[in-house]
Amino acid sequence: MPQSSEFDLIRDCFSTGYPAASDLLLGIGDDCSLITPPADMELAQSIDTQVAGVHFPADAPPGLIAGRALRCATSDLAAMGAVPQGFHLALTLNNSEDWFLRDLAAGLRLTANTLNMPLLGGDTTYGEHLTITVAVQGWLPRGLGLRRDAARPGQDIWLTGKVGGAALILDEVLRDPTRDDQYTAPYYHPRVHLSFGHLLLSLATAAIDISDGLIQDTRHIANASGVVMNLDAEKIPTAVSGEHPRWHECLTGGDDYQLLFTAPADARERIEACALTARLRECQIVGEVTAGDADVCVHKNNELLVFSKEGYTHFRN
Template sequence: MLTFFISHVTLNIMFGEFNLIEKYFVGRQPSRKDVMLAAGDDCALVKVPEGMSLAISTDTLVAGTHFLKHANPAWVAHKALAANISDLAAMGATPAWVSLALTLPELDESWLAPFCDSFFKLADYFNIQLIGGDTTKGPLSLTLTVQGFVAHDKALRRDGAQVGDWIYVTGDLGDSRAGLDVILNTDLRDKPFAEDLEIAHYLATPRVLVGQALLGLASSAIDISDGLVADLKHILKRSDVGAHLELSDLPISSQLIQFLGGVDKAQQYALVSGEEYELCFTVPKQHKESIDSALAHCGCKVSCIGQIRPNGHFELSNKGKVVDWPVQGFDHFQQD
């Protein structure tokens, strides 16, 4: 690959280092037409389409912080790549290329095989080509850089929301937080839909089609990685505006309600659940009637949950009654 480097210090420790690269990473995908060079040199070479800007996102996942060391490697691969793709989706960008830096404590093919199978399955689904990376020995972690493109001056940003814009989210919210509860507390595995919610924590669906469809319609957008309230407040800060959210309009799954035993608790989870990788976006009044038809082909639920208000105003209500709930963003769990 773009040369997957392995330091000489680890050559005698990791079995078949170059065979590892050949077996699991090279030749797994057809080459995109815009990839000029992806193997055998110091850098990959790609062509950005004319009239497009390059969109780049990098994320690191560390065992014990973003996932448990004994987590299903296929789920870890999906989560890592989906998180990066979601960042591109939030900008309305088309994903194209990815590089992967993988640090392993030891060569464990029973871990690496399902990891790579899952990684390439998701990459192929979004037509993303792996163009390079790095492998080394050390504590389990992975860093991905995904690149894509979006038309000049058309990217969705966080600083475009205006007073009066409507606030939307995709999908259901709160499931990822409940799944994390199950991961961290095995006593919860007997509760209704515990397994489904754990899977939801790992196997998010990046909303690429939604982001692309919102170009020219949405005034701002962000993906929900730290929780709805925390991420919405990024938009509010960058746009110098406030917001009102209606809790009864939050999209919540029946599985989450049954798992938590009530709607109020589920609403609280929906406000703070991190690593959802759904989109939160704002839409000007003149485009509100166009949203349903514009997103009809995207295959996901879209819900209007509130409206942008003047700066300094942030309010939660439930069927018209103001609710004073303390809400905090998502904290990555720490686990040895």
């Protein structure tokens, strides 16, 4: 258990410097936090845990890890099109030294301010492995949330940007977890498409954030919507070119947190305008939805690619 000075430090680290929540009535320090929901809105919520040695290198700087955990969790709000309201934090610490707590809180605060996510409440416990659980929430206009079950045949499949950057840099992150530059940014600081996700309400039908790999996550939409998701590999922006020996990992690796979404063809111009507004460089159509048993089909140069868990094999069509 921490000494009382550590309790003070924890309180200092997590009580100030976060964005203010206009709807927060009672924050950290009581049995519960209290907020006032706005009228006629739905509450979108998600919870996400990251464990040292499983989801991130145990010796990574705690501030980078805390910021990344908040980004990964908040991405689920982006995938629904929700406007962020705030988050609760459950932290299991294996280290309560000053520098560790201060670094962790600094990274969390920086990210919370970038994403405009107020810290509403939390729980700090001790354990052998650093474990960060983030429970995020946001508001959605009634009935407009971007669900996984709304893709329909004939619709376009869109992707917000490059995939594979995080997966391909993972070896380097494991080798040097302190490296924090443009190359490790896709891993430590994945872009969270909050404003674009919100702009997509009424334009997109289904949406998901790519956290476990493009193919696997696209399959969630295929299954929930009961459609075939046809992806054109040549149109998918990847961290390395199609000839690169690790190209296929861009389609099966996760952690990029791009949004994949479906939309009717008559929404194309408005989606492109929204992409400009949200300053997306590479938002583009990467396939189309067709009728049939739920499946994902990836084509490259008229070949159907088949991805197995271990990698991928392909058959001529």
